[in-house]
Amino acid sequence: MEVEHQRPPDDGGNEDESNQPSTSFENQNDETPNNDSSPVLSPKEQPIDDNDDHLMCRVCRGNEGNLYYPCLCTGSIKYVHQECLVEWLKYSKKEVCELCNHKYSFQPIYRPDMPKALPILEIMRGVITSGAIMVKTWLVYTFVMATWLGIVPLTAARIYNCIFYLSFHDIVNAPFQLFKTEHFLPDILKGSLLLVPDVGPYDDMRDDENEIVEDGLLMHVRGNPHANLDQDVAHPNDRIPPPMEPEPIVPRAAARANRRIRRQRDNAQAEEQAAAADQDDNWREWDRFGDELTWQRLLGLDGSLIFLEHVFWVISLNTLFTVTFAYIPYRFGNWLLGVIGLHGKIAYFPSIVAMILGYIQIAGITFTLHQLMHSLRMKLMYRFLGVMFLIIKVFLLVFLEIGFFPVMCGCWMDVCTLPLFNITLSQRVATFSSAPFMSIFLHWMVGMVYVFYSASFVILLREILRPGVLWFMRNLNDPDFNPIQEMIDLPFTRHFRRLVVSTTLFFSTILLIFYIPLNIISSILPSLLPYNVSMSAETPLSEISLELLILQVVMPAILEHANGRGFIKYGVRIWCKIVGTALDLDQYLLSDNNNNLNQNNNNNNNNNAGNLGGGAAGNAGAAAAGAAGGGLAAEHQALLLLREPRAYEPYNRPSLFGARVTILLILMSATTTLCSVVVFIVPASIGRLIILVISGQTNVHEMYTVSLGLYVCWMLGKLGAIVIKFIRGGPHLFKRAVVHYSYLGMRLFLVAIPIIFLLPLLLGTYFQLVFFAPMRLGYQQSALMFPYQDWAMGVVQMKIFGVVAVMGPDWWLKTELDLLVQRGIENFAALHVFVRIVVPCILYLSSFIAFPVVVIKLYAFIAGADLEWTMLLLRFSYPAFLFITSAVVFIRWQIVKFSELAEKIKNDRYLVGTQLVNYERNGIRPAAS
Template identity: 35%
Template sequence: LCNHQYKFTPVYHPDMPTILPIREVASGMAYSLLKAVRCWIHYSIVVFSWLIVVPLASCRINRSLFKGPSYWIWDFTADLFKAQDVYADCIQGLTAIMLALCVFISLIWLREQILIGGFQMPVEIHPEEAAENMRANQPFAGEIAGDAAGQGAEEEAGVENENNWQLFEWERAGEELTWDRLFGFDGSLVFLEHVFWVISLNTLFVLLFVMWPFYVGYFFSSAFNITEYMKAAYFDGFITTVLGYFILGFLLFLCHALCGALRLVRFHRTLGMCYLMLKVVLIVLIEVGVFPLFCGWWLDMCSLPLFAETPESRLKWFYDAPELSLFVHWLVGMVYVFYFASFILILREVMRPGVLWFLRNVNDPDFNPIQEMVQYPVIRHVRRFLASVLVFALTILICVYCPFRIILRFMPSTLPYRGSNRSDLPFLSLFFELLLLQVILPTLLEQSHTRQILKVLIFRWCKVVGKLLGLTDYLLSRENNGAVPREQQNDRGRHLLAAEFGVLEEDLDRNLGAAHHMLLIGGRSSTQHQPYVKPPYFLFRIIALLLVICVSSITFSLIALTVPVTIGRKLMHCITGTDSHYELYTLSCGLYICCMLIRLFTVSFSYIPRDFNMLADDAKAWLSTVLINWLRFVVAVISYFGLVAFMFGFLVELMIVAPLRVPRFGTALPCLFMIWLLGAFYCKIFCVCMVTIGPNWRMRHAFETLYRDGPRNMNLQAFMTNAVLPLFLLFGNLLAVPYTIVYAIFPILGCDAEDQLQYGKRIYPGMLSFFLLFVFLAWQFKKVKAMMGKIRNERYLLGQRLVNFDSKRDERALSSLVV
């Protein structure tokens, strides 16, 4: 205030005692304790209701819906309150509730997407036919629009008022209802009503979206005698429900067509909306669920020689754990699809636009898969799905199955990979796991130049293959090939686009809406294609190109499957002297060495065009700057991850690990190597915690400066002074002081060797317990002090006075007045 600090001082009653009476303190403590107990009881009821009552009731009600009316009458109550399988039923109930919530949110979002994309078009008319009908029957469309407007004119005002009223009510309810009030953390019991509504709505959801389709599919499968085949798949309930959804979709399509023929506009629109939502859900289920699962199973069947497995063992695993088997294969398929799509994106960046016309460009800003699912007919999605299955199956067959056959034929010692992590030296396994997680994997994942190297390799391959087959102009764009400038390409693209839409080139900018409309209804625009010169015998050249692609894919797969693991095995053999190692370690080490060699080759290749003097100058600069920086970095690493890490790990071993693991009269045999490894891991966790959630002091500033500047610009003196030295002194004192007390002071007091050994084992956990007790008492002292201040303020506080906080400034002002 007025450019200087200030504070408020309390003004108490003159009769306030210096020390509060014990009765008032005791009553305040009793009130605080009663409030804490009441709060604990309320929160316990909230947690019990949301985590036990709601999922348990939902699971058992949902299960009872599929057991028939006789079960509902006689056994429902007993089954609802039984004490068996409570934990499993709670997990299943929580899963069902979360699934229902996700489905509800997805349906709302899908409805908005359908309305945004336009719902005037019939659901199963081809986009080209729809465009022709819109152009040919424009007066008829206007007549229908007029009829619809005439029919709805009487209800327009009422509907508008109703919508406005609902919107107002939703906004008012949204302002009153908060998350704390919804879940009951505000202290009220209103959440019990919310618990009842959650159970009721979840039951209604199961009735509409699970039970009804299930019985539709069950009646259909019973009518055609295919129930036994579904039971053999171990997921007969899910398959029956999906079958019911397909039948309901077909019935919705027929009813929608019938309502359209009878001109029942409202039913036609409602059934169309339901059909589109069901259609999109089923297509998403097939493309996101079935297709990755197929890719995972096919990839597993083609890679059986990798671990010397057989189809019978895979079937046995499926019969033993069907859910786990399906999840693992689905996850593997999703990873494969993701990396395949990433590779296609790299190919699009290198190759000529239009070469990969048969694959969808997921990186296109105009690409909207939901709108395509809504607008395109089902038969088109079926063709796309079959084409995707064919492409991915052939890719896996070429890149996985054929290389494994060749390896088994010519290099049988490479396979199988060892999939078990058994070692006679456990600390070596721990060392390799920490090396893999802390060094190798972060380095491989942070290789930003890998994408550029892959693009260069693809470009060189296209240049070589294009020259051999005469397809350079077909594979590479004119810009990459250096034949046509970009301005000429843009002019040619504009000319082709104007020719396709039948307009003049100067009118093209004014007809971008037509191009966007063509993209919206399913047409293709020539802006994504670049013309090329078609050489003679083009078909035979394309066939030869496909053969070269197959051979190149097989060669690259052979290199990827043999070279890294061979290098890793040789390295492991040189380190440990044995050959039985987990192949994850060998493969990771081999990939790390290969990446480092490729990086060294690319850096060295950039220096080849220079002369000797330039290389000498660069070497001097490197010796004067980079080498010094690396020396500073090595000193910091040895100090922090060497000495401090060992002291940290040894202190944790003495305080926590040894008292829990070693019996009372036993002797700990610490492994110094494992202690250092765990200490390095603890130091990394400490560094992360200090940067993210640490207090605002100089050690945090030291770690933040190191993280911001990096190893090249590291201030070694500041890091050693503010981070390494305080930790070294702290851990050194915590290790040395108890040892000195036990083995230097206790013998003077008359303790024998056995007592010294027992005291030495217990002094470190006792010191930790004393520290935790001290922290707890300090926390309780602050709470009691705050409670006493609150009691004093409630009983004796009269007001507050604003005073100047800078007392020295008042003294200076007073002295100036005296003078």
């Protein structure tokens, strides 16, 4: 909120208008704010306004007290109480009216004894106080960062080294090992990596604590403590779920909704009873845990030292986790390797292999003891060993699905893409032998990316295909899908069967996407392969510039504006319609909603959106109507149906259904292979051809050729889609579109020439003169300018500078860029952009480049300096001039901050309150009655 610092008149605001203070609202349409802060004392004392039928506050809807009209709004929302407005501004965290966007203005009210100028002692006292607060904050943040980023990971790494690499005699002297200065930074990095697997699962378990306690791990453990163990013994397989069968979605959703409602009721009752029972006994503990544990309080950024307790617990828990989940399995695995005679014979990752074998051994021992406790009827040990076995089971399954499975996918993909890079399998093995950890990490990362995009494609297919087609695959969009819960509930044999099926499916798709298409390309176009991925270049700076240009400009434009998701959905829907119609499987593949939607899109009927919305509203209304008389369970079921509106849809099963599905799978595989062949051939060929025509080079990195080819394909596809859209609209609409977009394109082209070419060239040249030339050149060398490299570097720097300008403080460039974004491409004002943005930026950059040259040349002319000294001064004048300019800007910023500090000191000492300022149209107050 803007505060105008002026003392109010002594006569209560009855002075002449010319003596009234002015607000910061700009004069628009001859409407000026009146800073007379006199409130509307009561509705009876106000003049009658033709537009205002009744005077009341827009927030509380009352007419008692003083009413103000602080913005442009009229009618029933014109008036407001100051207290109500202040509370609403605190809640909404805004300074302007949400309807008229007028900034509220408050007039300060100071004490009568306020001096015209603050004494120097008060200013110095305020500066010292602010400086002390700043120093205290800096010390707190430094201590917190040194603790969490230095002491905690260093201690974790040293404890890990003591546990694994020291003997029992050395462990006695372990406290002295913690304070060694050797390997300081490597130990910090190692400790950070060790803390991630400890803190990450703890944070996830804290978030999912309710579901873990209610639905999964501790359900049979936290049951009735007086329950008979014979019930568990008599029915040992009660918790084993039946085999997965395709079933309708609605009954399953209803059961899940009923279970969720039952859990919520039981939890609410249990919480109420626990709160009533412990209210008197634990009131001292509630005082301690009453405050919400925020990240600032947890890390210690609030200035308190409570975070030291958290540091102690993190180090203690990390030590406990290291001993329990790393050292003990490692020792068991080492013992097993020694028994079978493989200790010391494993060349790669012996520690990890020993740890996994240890977990398997501990799982077997735990399962055996669990069955033994079951026979001996030892209830506590039986439950404890059950929980322990579930933890080991979940860990092993997570390792298989997140660690081992992506590595297998990445390795198989690497084997299938060997023809793409003209590399043999023996070379890959040699690479793995030279850097095993890096090789495994790269294969894991590639596999995870492939798994992620495969899951995204399956989610996209569920939006297109009929519900029930992909019954054999897990629905990741299911709100009740909990992988940890499935790991706990389902037996290990079923998880292993799922892993085998997933491996077969993923390996088959990798063969169809990579191996078979590459062999086809090698047969029909042997000159296209292999791709050139060598990173060597005669001018490294040009390579860096091109890579930055591709990664920062070309690829973001493709990813943000290509609409690949919509294109893939459209292509899959068309393919399903064509192939499904040919095989009489269209009802099996596509649902009625998708067919109707496709038909509506082809007919381009504008009323179909309303019809579809009406249908959705009808379904929602039916669900709500059904819920109205069904109680809480029916209401939750209605919400669930609104969340998953697509229920199971029956279909007509044609004759020879198995043969038709087999032909469908064969056609799908052939289409996948054909699409992969097109993707491998077209972008690389187009990019190579364009680069060959422009530069005449053939040995170019394929990142440039493929990126350029994708960019050209995207532009052609976008242009074709626009042309088809307007051709379908008729000749009149197409003519108007051609005229409109031709004029718009001409405006964009005229403004784009300086923005695309001149501004990046100036910015890149100035960056070269400021940073590269002084650092890379010797005293006897002169700088050689490469305009193309400077332009490529300037494009990236201009993008970064634009982002910083928009995210930074308010200044003229941010205002103009925000206005440009608000207007959009359709309302693009070329003259305004050229005059208010392009020309000032060109003048600023030209001045920064030319001013040092003028100063140094003038100095050389006056002083008679020689050429070598002149060139040396000119070389270092650019960073010196930038430093001086930055210092001047910083000093001005500090002067502004000092003025704000003085105002804050004055407000803290003499400010009595603030009064809302009324807004008057045309600067005229209504006459008092």
